[in-house]
Amino acid sequence: MAMNRRSRRKVLIFGIVFGVAVATVLGLTAFEENLLYFYSPTQVKAGEAPQQHSFRVGGLVVDGSVNRAPDSLTIEFDVTDNTETMTIEYTGILPDLFREGQGIVAMGSLQADGRFVAQEVLAKHDENYMPPEVADALKTAEDAAKLKAIESGAANGSTGNI
Amino acid sequence: MWNWIQRFSSPKHFYSMSAPLINVFAISALLIGIYGLYLGLFVAPTDYQQGESYRIIFIHVPAAWMSLFIYMVMAISSGIGIIWQIRLADMVAAASAPIGASFAFLALVTGALWGKPMWGAYWVWDARLTSELILLFLYLGYMALQSAIDDQRSADKASGLLAIVGVVNIPIIHYSVEWWNTLHQGATVAKFDKPSMHIDMLIPLMLMALAFKLFYGALVLVRTRNEALYRDRNRRWVRELIEKL
Numbered sequence: 001m002a003m004n005r006r007s008r009r010k011v012l013i014f015g016i017v018f019g020v021a022v023a024t025v026l027g028l029t030a031f032e033e034n035l036l037y038f039y040s041p042t043q044v045k046a047g048e049a050p051q052q053h054s055f056r057v058g059g060l061v062v063d064g065s066v067n068r069a070p071d072s073l074t075i076e077f078d079v080t081d082n083t084e085t086m087t088i089e090y091t092g093i094l095p096d097l098f099r100e101g102q103g104i105v106a107m108g109s110l111q112a113d114g115r116f117v118a119q120e121v122l123a124k125h126d127e128n129y130m131p132p133e134v135a136d137a138l139k140t141a142e143d144a145a146k147l148k149a150i151e152s153g154a155a156n157g158s159t160g161n162i
Numbered sequence: 163m164w165n166w167i168q169r170f171s172s173p174k175h176f177y178s179m180s181a182p183l184i185n186v187f188a189i190s191a192l193l194i195g196i197y198g199l200y201l202g203l204f205v206a207p208t209d210y211q212q213g214e215s216y217r218i219i220f221i222h223v224p225a226a227w228m229s230l231f232i233y234m235v236m237a238i239s240s241g242i243g244i245i246w247q248i249r250l251a252d253m254v255a256a257a258s259a260p261i262g263a264s265f266a267f268l269a270l271v272t273g274a275l276w277g278k279p280m281w282g283a284y285w286v287w288d289a290r291l292t293s294e295l296i297l298l299f300l301y302l303g304y305m306a307l308q309s310a311i312d313d314q315r316s317a318d319k320a321s322g323l324l325a326i327v328g329v330v331n332i333p334i335i336h337y338s339v340e341w342w343n344t345l346h347q348g349a350t351v352a353k354f355d356k357p358s359m360h361i362d363m364l365i366p367l368m369l370m371a372l373a374f375k376l377f378y379g380a381l382v383l384v385r386t387r388n389e390a391l392y393r394d395r396n397r398r399w400v401r402e403l404i405e406k407l
Contacts, residue, residue, distance in 0.1 A: 009245045013326055021330045028334075037288040038343050058343055095282030097211065105345055122282045127350040129216060130360040131207030 038105045041084040054109040063100045090118040097123035171250045173390035174399040184383045191376035198369030206363045218276045220366055224374040226269035230332055232262030237329045240322030252318040256308055257385035263301035289338035290346035300328040
């Protein structure tokens, strides 16, 4: 008899947890759009971002794309998700981590002429932690590997031509 | 077997067995914590991107891990308390809630202090931060239910159910950084891949996580003992204890 009560309680509890889990999954799926913290340039280009009100764009700052106005805090830069690229305009103070190649999230809206004007720029950092020397060594190794790939590619290409 | 578990998990038995463990946990937490902090703050190299500011990770991440771990302890003990009616399990759950709430609060505060210089904002409503805030509210809700209901058995049942239902939030917190585009970065250590962290930073982080676990061990023992004394204040074993004083 006691065992029966216990198993009933077990079934009840697992039932409740299962029910709430299903409800949560359904709820989260329904609110997917609101939980999405930022849009990627590809999504913006595809017209998935809201046109009327402000939203966030996230991506990597393109190397060499940062233009600062000489007489104000206005800055213009490109962000990319390695598929599409879009230009962001911002006036104000940038976080410490803002630099070329860095991931950022900008809050703002699309103007009638297609420019994205941001009111806020936040820097996103990745999950890697290492000392500067290791980062340098990794980058050197990566560059060397790239160079090697290009060289061997060129060599293969030339033999292919012959 | 059943009788054996009942006897072993009696508050009286727990009270007499747990005393020597407190010091073991507390002292090892202190020693490992001091060594971990020393390694983390003075020995670990600076980060290639964040410079010295990243060192708050040695508090922030262990605190966040503890807030999840303690929640699971609380929910599982509540389940054991409700299903098998083991009073000690209910006591452990009730004793754990304020500790877990403190760790969740600590994770949120250190995260805010870290977010301002690195991201440029103390707080953003991204999925990771929001789900951790909900975890804090779950702890507070558990504590509120515990103190709002006078009858101890009903209080344990109601707050225990809340704790068990709240478990759905735990995987959401963990996977939030993968399921959604969040400002918070992905997992560094808690993933199947090898940790994306230099070994000289990883060791102090792990030591701090261990120290936090031991600290919780000491705290939960002390708090559960107090809970046992309070709940059994009219029972014979507590009266005998008092008479011996």
